[in-house]
Amino acid sequence: MNKKKGLTLLSGILMLSLLSACGNNNGNAGGNGAEPGASAAATQAAGDDKQATGDSSTIDTSQPVTLKMIFVGPKPIDYDTVFGEINKKLKEKINVTLEGEFLDWSDWAQKYPLKLAANEDFDLIYAANWASYNDQAIKGGFLELTDALLQKYAPMTWEAMPEVSWGQAKVNGKLYMVPQNRGETVEKLILYREDLRKKYNLPEINSPEAYATYLKTIAEKEKGVVPFTPETGDWKFHNLDRVLLKQQNEWNMLDFELPIGFKLTDPAGKVFNVYETPEFKELVYYYKDLADHNVWSKSAQNSKLDHQQEFREGKTASITHNLGTLGSLMTDMRGKNSPYELALADVTPDKKKSVAVSTQNGVAIHASSKNPERALMMVDLLQNDKELHDLIMSGIAGVHYNPLGDDKYTNADKNANFTGFSNWSFNSPLNRDNASFPDEANALTDKWEGEVYHYPLETFVFDNSKVKTEIANVSNVMLQYGIPLEYGTVNDVDSGLAKLQKQTKAAGIDKIIAEVQRQIDEFLAKSTQ
Structure with missing residues (x-):
C-alpha cells in the first residue's frame, strides 16, 4: 500500500481547513472511564490527570509480556524471520513479544466478528471502517482510548497524529x-493485460463500455485466460461495484455493508436505497451481459482464489483494487521480469476523487486484553520508531527491501515473502515509498492530488445502535438476493431485482435510512453552527 507522501499533506491540510470552516469540535476523546475488562493499570491511567507527561521511561516493564495481534490477510512466508527481528527490538525496548494470527482474505469477513463475539484471548486487532470498526466499537469489543492513556503509553503517536485524525476515529x-497517520486514496482502478488489448487492437480502456469490450473480447478469443477475477471474501459490494456504481455516479456508499448512498455534491446529504436506483438496475444488466459472455468463472461468487496471484500468473486478464495495491503488484511483477505488459485503467476519469479518512486502517485494543498499556506502547513504537516501523512495513x-535513504x-529478492497482510495498521509519515513504483501510478496520484473533493459528510460516522436488528436482516438479504444479481447469475434480472427490493424493504431498510438521515441532518446542523 505504497502512497506518495504529498497526498497525505494535501489531504490533511484540506480536511483541516474544511472542518475548521464548518466549526466542528474535533477535540480528542473525552471521558476517563476505562471499558470493562481493562486492567487495573489501564483504569488508573484513565483516571490520571489530563496533564500526563507521556514519559514512558517511568513505566514499569520489568515483567515480560506476550501480546497477540489479529491481522487480516495471509500469513507472510517469512513471518518467523521478520517477527523474530521485530521481537528482538520490542524485547529490548518494552519487554514485549508479539505473536500474530492471520485471517486469510477468503474467510476473514466471517472469522473477524466471531473472534470478537466469542471474546477470544488476544490483545490487539486490525481495525478499519470497512471492517465494521464502528459496529464493533459500539458492541464493546474494543477498549476506549482516553487522552490520558494515549499521552502516557503512546506519547509519540499523541504528538504526531493530526487532531482531525483522532476526531475521525471517534x-x-x-x-x-489508533488510526493510521498517513492519507491514501480509496478510489479503485483496473489492472489489466495491455499486451492482450494491443493483440486484439481494442480501444483505450477509459470507460465502463470500453472495459466491457475488452472483457468480452478476451472471453471469446483468449482461451485459458479468465477475463476478470474478483477478490475473495464476503463482500456485499465488491471492488468492481465501487468503480462502476460509487465512483461512476459520484456517490458515497456510507458503509459497503448496506445498500445506502448519497450524492457527494448534495449539500443536504439526502440518502437513498441504492437497490431502488436506475443506476443499480443499469449495473446489474451490465453484469448480466458480462456473465453471459463468460467474463468471469461461473463459480466466482464462491471462489477462494487469490485474484492478485491469478493475475501474477497470467491466469486472469484483469483485477480491481486501489492504486497503491495495484502499483505495488506492477512493481513486483516488472521487477521479476513478468512476460506480460501491464497497464492501469481509470474508467471514471472525469469523476470526483476522494481520500480515505483516518479509519481506513488502524489498530484497536481488545476490551478484555490483560495488557492494554503494553499494547499501546507497542503500537506507539511500530508506528513511530523508524527501525521497528521499517521492519513491520517492509x-x-x-x-x-533495499533502503534508499530514509524514505x-x-x-529485494524476497519482497513477496513479506507482503499482502494488514501491516498498513501502522501507516505513518515514516512509510518508505518504492522508488520503482510505476510512473503511470505516480502520474495518477499527482493528478488526483489536484482533484481531491471534500464534502460536508466526509467525517460523518453512523451510529447503528438503534437499528442493529434491521441491519442484520438487510445484510442477509444482500447476501441471498443482491450478490447473485451482481454476478449475473439471475436469469430474469427484472424479477430478481424486484424480489431484492421487496425483501430489503421487508428486512427494514426504510427504518435504517430514516435513522441515517436523522443523524446526517443533526450532523450537518451542528456543522453550520
Whole structure:
C-alpha cells in the first residue's frame, strides 16, 4: 500500500481547513472511564490527570509480556524471520513479544466478528471502517482510548497524529482505535493485460463500455485466460461495484455493508436505497451481459482464489483494487521480469476523487486484553520508531527491501515473502515509498492530488445502535438476493431485482435510512453552527 507522501499533506491540510470552516469540535476523546475488562493499570491511567507527561521511561516493564495481534490477510512466508527481528527490538525496548494470527482474505469477513463475539484471548486487532470498526466499537469489543492513556503509553503517536485524525476515529464521541497517520486514496482502478488489448487492437480502456469490450473480447478469443477475477471474501459490494456504481455516479456508499448512498455534491446529504436506483438496475444488466459472455468463472461468487496471484500468473486478464495495491503488484511483477505488459485503467476519469479518512486502517485494543498499556506502547513504537516501523512495513533490509535513504526503497529478492497482510495498521509519515513504483501510478496520484473533493459528510460516522436488528436482516438479504444479481447469475434480472427490493424493504431498510438521515441532518446542523 505504497502512497506518495504529498497526498497525505494535501489531504490533511484540506480536511483541516474544511472542518475548521464548518466549526466542528474535533477535540480528542473525552471521558476517563476505562471499558470493562481493562486492567487495573489501564483504569488508573484513565483516571490520571489530563496533564500526563507521556514519559514512558517511568513505566514499569520489568515483567515480560506476550501480546497477540489479529491481522487480516495471509500469513507472510517469512513471518518467523521478520517477527523474530521485530521481537528482538520490542524485547529490548518494552519487554514485549508479539505473536500474530492471520485471517486469510477468503474467510476473514466471517472469522473477524466471531473472534470478537466469542471474546477470544488476544490483545490487539486490525481495525478499519470497512471492517465494521464502528459496529464493533459500539458492541464493546474494543477498549476506549482516553487522552490520558494515549499521552502516557503512546506519547509519540499523541504528538504526531493530526487532531482531525483522532476526531475521525471517534464513535459516539469516544475513541477506540489508533488510526493510521498517513492519507491514501480509496478510489479503485483496473489492472489489466495491455499486451492482450494491443493483440486484439481494442480501444483505450477509459470507460465502463470500453472495459466491457475488452472483457468480452478476451472471453471469446483468449482461451485459458479468465477475463476478470474478483477478490475473495464476503463482500456485499465488491471492488468492481465501487468503480462502476460509487465512483461512476459520484456517490458515497456510507458503509459497503448496506445498500445506502448519497450524492457527494448534495449539500443536504439526502440518502437513498441504492437497490431502488436506475443506476443499480443499469449495473446489474451490465453484469448480466458480462456473465453471459463468460467474463468471469461461473463459480466466482464462491471462489477462494487469490485474484492478485491469478493475475501474477497470467491466469486472469484483469483485477480491481486501489492504486497503491495495484502499483505495488506492477512493481513486483516488472521487477521479476513478468512476460506480460501491464497497464492501469481509470474508467471514471472525469469523476470526483476522494481520500480515505483516518479509519481506513488502524489498530484497536481488545476490551478484555490483560495488557492494554503494553499494547499501546507497542503500537506507539511500530508506528513511530523508524527501525521497528521499517521492519513491520517492509521486512528485513537487504532481504525483502533495499533502503534508499530514509524514505524510499526498492524490492529485494524476497519482497513477496513479506507482503499482502494488514501491516498498513501502522501507516505513518515514516512509510518508505518504492522508488520503482510505476510512473503511470505516480502520474495518477499527482493528478488526483489536484482533484481531491471534500464534502460536508466526509467525517460523518453512523451510529447503528438503534437499528442493529434491521441491519442484520438487510445484510442477509444482500447476501441471498443482491450478490447473485451482481454476478449475473439471475436469469430474469427484472424479477430478481424486484424480489431484492421487496425483501430489503421487508428486512427494514426504510427504518435504517430514516435513522441515517436523522443523524446526517443533526450532523450537518451542528456543522453550520
